[in-house]
Amino acid sequence: MTSKNIHSVAGIIAAKGKYVLCHSGCTEVNAYIFCCDYKADTKLWELLERALLDKFKEIYGKLPHCNNKSGSNSKIAISKKYFKSDDLHKIISNPQSAKS
Secondary structure, eight states: OOHHHHHHHHHHHHHHHHHHHHHSSOSOOOOOOOOOOOBTTBOHHHHHHHHHHHHHHHHHSSOOTTOOOOOOHHHHHHHHHHSOHHHHHHHHHOGGGSOO
16 A cells, blocks of 8 residues: 555545544444455456445445445446455454454
């Protein structure tokens, strides 16, 4: 992860964390960063994001509170080619124990 990416993630967490803490009744915000290997001509990070959001929605019935991204079915189908459903479920249900 580059320095630019880290600052971008930190800014997003700070902005959304403040909103969540002030408006949703939450008292704590946890953020986890997941990365994937580089694959030429494929934006795996976008597919990983789409796959994790799809798995979250499958488990909990809706997207996370501050996330309103709706992906195309084609991206969901493609992401299933790269990521195993069981691995995604482990990440969603217990992110601290996910493999790095």
